[in-house]
Amino acid sequence: MTLHREGTPTILITIAVVCSGLFTAWTWMPAWAAWTFTVLLLLILCIVLWFFRVPARRITEDENAVISPCDGKVVAIELVEETEYFKDQRRQVSIFMSPLNVHINFDPISGTTSYYKYHPGKYLVAWHPKSSTENERSTVVVKHPRHGEILFRQIAGALARRICTYSEVGGSARQGREFGFIKFGSRVDLFLPIDATMKVRIGDVVQGAISVIAEFKH
Numbered sequence: 001m002t003l004h005r006e007g008t009p010t011i012l013i014t015i016a017v018v019c020s021g022l023f024t025a026w027t028w029m030p031a032w033a034a035w036t037f038t039v040l041l042l043l044i045l046c047i048v049l050w051f052f053r054v055p056a057r058r059i060t061e062d063e064n065a066v067i068s069p070c071d072g073k074v075v076a077i078e079l080v081e082e083t084e085y086f087k088d089q090r091r092q093v094s095i096f097m098s099p100l101n102v103h104i105n106f107d108p109i110s111g112t113t114s115y116y117k118y119h120p121g122k123y124l125v126a127w128h129p130k131s132s133t134e135n136e137r138s139t140v141v142v143k144h145p146r147h148g149e150i151l152f153r154q155i156a157g158a159l160a161r162r163i164c165t166y167s168e169v170g171g172s173a174r175q176g177r178e179f180g181f182i183k184f185g186s187r188v189d190l191f192l193p194i195d196a197t198m199k200v201r202i203g204d205v206v207q208g209a210i211s212v213i214a215e216f217k218h
Helices: 005-028 031-051
Strands: 065-067 072-082 088-097 104-106 111-119 138-146 148-156 163-164 180-182 184-190 212-215
Touching: 005 031, 072 184, 088 212, 111 163, 138 163, 138 180, 148 163, 148 180, 184 212
Parallel strands: none
Antiparallel strands: 065 212, 072 088, 088 184, 104 180, 111 138, 138 148, 148 184, 163 180
16 A cells, blocks of 8 residues: 655654553553553554545546546535635535545646645634635645636635645646545545536545546537
């Protein structure tokens, strides 16, 4: 299993804590307690390693489609006023990422990055309606050469304390390529043209770089 580079500090700290805990347990505890503590510590290590896993995926490549930027569950599909960049009506699709999901974020379309901005903020639960505008978040806009611009936003959740975004204004985006990572529970919002054809419904479970979220109007 490949591990994500963003997990290196957390994994090393976890290993150090586990080793220290094991030494303490087998030095001072009776055998039954030491075994129990050992299982607990190893379980915690496995959870941390699992969280930072990098799965091998066959990327969906379709210039007429918007693919999922992350793993998770579709929790909202609605017509909204996008106030940061477009300042007009867009179709918003929100995908909630639980702590058990892969937390890599992928470019949903190919094109050129035309906007990027990081916003410090609160840490409301990721499904809270105000999390899209009040939580710590990063906004990225990519312009497709045929279909125009779409906006996607990484949103920190109650557990997340670090959003990593690798996109740069003027840089190229490639559908299915990693553009960021969010640690622990979080959410990604997509803001699409209102005439885009939706391919998911609320409650659907999607996979980043694989599932088709919507198709552009030809």
